[in-house]
Amino acid sequence: MASEINKARLTETDIITKFIIPAVKSVGWDDMTQIRQEVKLRDGKVIVRGQMAARRKVKSADIVLYHKPSMPLAVIEAKANKHEIGKGMQQALDYASLLDVPFVFASNGDGFIFHDKTNLAALETEIRLEDFPSPETLWRKFCAWKGYKTEQLPVITQSYHDDGTGKAPRYYQLQAINKTVEAVAAGQDRILLVMATGTGKTYTAFQIIWRLWKARAKKRILFLADRNILVDQTRINDFQPFGTAMTKITGRTVDPAFEIHLALYQALTGPEEEQKAYKQVDPDFFDLIVIDECHRGSASEESAWREILDYFHSATQVGLTATPKETEDVSNIEYFGDPIYSYSLKQGIEDGFLAPYKVVRVDIDIDVQGWRPTKDQIDKNGELIEDRIYNQKDFDRTIVIDERTQLVAQTVTNYLKRIGPMSKTIVFCNDIDHAERMRRAIANLNPEQMAKNDKYVMKITGDDDLGKGQLDNFINPKRAYPVIATTSELMTTGVDAKTCKLVVLDQGIQSMTKFKQVIGRGTRIDDKYGKLWFTIMDFKKATELFADERFDGEPEQVKETTPKDFESDEGLDNIIEGEGELDASKAFEDEDIDPATIQEPEKTYEFDNGTSGNGYVDNTEGSEDWNDEQKVRKFHVKGVSVKALAERVQYYDSDGKLVTESFKDYTCKTMAGLFSSLDEFTQKWQGTDRKQAIIDELAEQGIIWEALEEEVGKGLDPFDLICHVVYDTPPLTRRERADNVKKRNYFTKYGETAQQVLNQLLDKYADVGVQEIESINVLKVTPFDQYGRPAEIVKKGFGGKPQYDAAIKELEFEIYQPDTPKTA
Structure with missing residues (x-):
């Protein structure tokens, strides 16, 4: 009988199966349609550093009760009986807020703490197992709480x-x-x-x-x-x-x-x-x-x-x-x-449903310092270049500098060589002409990839039927080509490119609406194809909008200026030259029009819907036969010295902000939230039977051991990595720790076979780490197999499994002795 069971020795799972589920079913809840166990509500936030990523492990709601599958009603969170009855309440309230349900229960098998948002006069009460409310009771209270009418x-x-x-x-x-x-x-x-x-x-x-x-x-x-x-x-x-x-x-x-x-x-x-x-x-x-x-x-x-x-x-x-x-x-x-x-995007990233991003900001010298033509300098077309200082807002709008295009293309190419040349990439350019020049520059820098398939890089814009025809292939994870898409406006929204790993911004973006849409091209996750995060490479300071409170807060509230505000070429020229109230980058910020209106004669600009022009389009597939009357001359220059001044890498942090920090910094902040001191961490490490449990726990908090090794150095134990990075202690390599143990010669109290096994386990630790020696399976492989099967080694060498486990625990204690100084 249940009363004869010693609850204190039962696991949480036992409490659920032996006490909670029977209590719930006894009052009429249907096990097939109304009771779900281990309901995973979040996917686990992805933590990114360098080229590595890891998901935080997330807990599932123990039990969710439903009126029917589309309508959750209640959350039940269980804990082992050694805990107080209401131990799981705060956790359950978190799940309840996600599901928007008013009924929350916590239990340790003795009864329930019932949190009832429909009864503020008695918000939390303790009830017996046999008094759990029936489906009809909770549904009636739920309908009253929601204000449902019978006819609805x-x-x-x-x-x-x-x-x-x-x-x-x-x-x-x-x-x-x-x-x-x-x-x-x-x-x-x-x-x-x-x-x-x-x-x-x-x-x-x-x-x-x-x-x-x-x-x-x-x-x-x-x-x-x-x-x-x-x-x-x-x-x-x-x-x-x-x-x-x-x-x-x-x-x-x-x-x-x-x-x-x-x-x-x-x-x-x-x-x-x-x-x-x-x-x-x-x-x-x-x-x-x-x-x-x-x-x-x-x-x-x-x-x-x-x-x-x-x-x-x-x-x-x-x-x-x-x-x-x-x-x-x-x-x-x-x-x-x-x-x-x-x-919001922030919620999606925190829940692990959306991909986090890192931002690579590249500042180009002529963008920052400006460029001025020499006296009477003419461009490639023989046009006299207007004498003024051109800066970031001008490039690829009113003036083209080939070397700048080449530098951007080279930077993108170099980055793809690091993360993988087949990584899907979207390059956002100022206009169609810019997208074509960027396509050509990237193609010329990747002859080997183009030789494999000439669709490696393609211009996908509203004026190009061939490019538009490849859009489905670009967004299809099963299709390798195209890999790189250069575009202007056509791909800003509605392009479900789940495997896009790089979004390049060489387009001036000042509209928050448009910025969010562009960033959204990379935020999808595809676990099957290894897409957990993406990079934003920004050449135009567009990512400064991340710092704007509107990014993940209130809707955009701005005065938007459209071409209707400019009735004459003279007025537009004044604005371009900086004499008007606005600059050229803001002249065409209407969301239905590409800012690339300022471009060469005989060119059109794209609409957000893939069409061009300024009015209705008599073509449901998108028309490209309208020419803008407000043409602005675009100079084309070659032979300018261009270089990158700086490159800065920033990461999305837990507050939804971009931070410039190393993985060491991230580890320090994470550990500070878990342990108050080195002593507390050391005690936890030495007091834990399996060090692997702590290693896994820290990995769940986003500490990526491989990334930490890349920054700090290989050959260090996770314990030493943490002590060195977080608490600034001199690190010992695994080999140094193993040698220190051998110098103390504590093995002499064991028999000959046990001494040999422990010595070889110590060598295993030095080679691969503590995780290896904690698994009994290590005894199946060379050199341990010479002593027999694992069961034989344990029995003959140590006297049994408890004695073997105690020997491993003592070995680990010796490995992590706090008084082992680093050898000179």
Whole structure:
């Protein structure tokens, strides 16, 4: 009987299986559909130093209880009986906040501490095992806490789509889905979701639509995007379960026979009345519209998006964005209201769902110091170069210096040689012309790679059908080529490049919205292909925006200047020369227009959607036949001495800031949070039966032993690495420690066989480390196999397993004697 069991000797797992689960099941919780054990909510933050990375180990919630799989209700955290009954409460509250549930239980097998957010008068109470609340009790309290009405429940309780593979929404996706479905059920008709790039906005949108569609709360749905690739990826991947109920709007024809419609907004509207395809159906035809990347202008009174949204004004409209935008002309929040849920880049990195980054800042001398032409100097085209000082904001906008392009290309090439020449890379340039010159420079520096495949580096811009045709291959992890993509605006958003390891910024970026989108090209993680982190190489000081409070805080709130502000070439020239209120880098900061308007004659500029021009586009795939009338002359110079002044490496830290620190610095900070002194660390090390446990524990905190060895030196034990790096003690190599043990000759108390085994174990330690001697399997290999099988060695040499374990513990104590001085 349970009463006869000595609980104090039971493990945490025993407490769960023998006491907690029986108590929960006894009051009606279904073991198959309502009880989940070991629920992993986070993936474990990735720590990066040098070219190495490691994931922190994360704990799972012991038990989560559900009304049904789409609706978590409660968290239970268990501890062994040697702990106080409420020991796990704080941990459980953390899990409950992630799942947005009000009921939290902690237990050691004697009973439960019940934390009930629905009853503030008795927030935490102790209850007996047999008094655990039933599913009906918690569901009734949950509905009252949420304010659900009876007529809303069929919609709210509709299950999400289960594809049979075990894939389920992550905790933040489930929160976003549930909160949206709840809002719709309550009658809210304008809804905004803010989720960082790479966190699965499209999958989240699919599950929202699926639940509302299956519940028949919404019967005709329009999913709007602004790029063809976004629509196609959505249709083929996340939205595939809709099957024959779904269509992509093409040919400016809306087919009312389908229920799920996917469309480019360009396919639904245009400047001419006959292009406004959305008017083919009645204003109440769609009852739900989901707008992807809605920061792009859906809230602007003058945008084509708004035209469509206004027509279907009676429909519930859900906006999705990674970068909500607040300007004088565009307000996502004014249109949709405050976000009902937000999940930031910082949260994603801390949870281990998004890739952390390191930043390599490269300062070029002419960028910092400026460059001035000599008297009457002409450019490569015979044009007289305007006499003034050109600086970082001018290069590749109003003036091209070949040697600068070459230096950037060489720096990128050198870095790829260090991290792997087949590492997927996106180089963001100022305009299409710049992207082509950069492609050519990188190709010339990589003849061996180009000989293997001439698609090693490609320009992927809106004007190049061949390049655009390779976009799918670039983002496909299974396709090796293209490896490097040079681009301007086409790849700033919607490019799901999971294996992108290097993002190069040679483009002046001052819009926070655009900066977040560009950084988002590298934030996806792909464990299968070893993509855990990425590098941002910045030549234009764009990463200074990381220090801006808007980066991971409030939406961008700036006055944005568009080409409409410049009615004459004279006014534009004044601005370029610095005589106006703004400089050239800010002249075209509208998110729908490439800042590269300032460029050579006969060139066009790209729109964010892959089209070019300044108005409506009569081509759902993107048109490139519009020429900008506001051309600005671009000088092209060769023969300028250019060099890099400095290169600085910074890392993302636990506060979401960039820090310039070595891995030694990181280790010191981490250890300071774990141990107050050298004595405390030494006592923990000597007092632990298995040193491997401490080594693993520190690795879980992000201490990458290989990286530390690279910085400090090889041949050191983890104990000495820590003591030297953190506490500034002189290090002993493993060989020196082994020799010190042999000098003390403490082996004489053992028999001959035991002495030989211990001596050889000491040599093993000197060669490979303490982890090796702690495993009994070491006795299976040479030279130990000469004494027989492990069991024979243990019995004949030491008298049994307990005696062998004691001998190993004593050997380790001798190895780490604190009074062993470093030999001269």
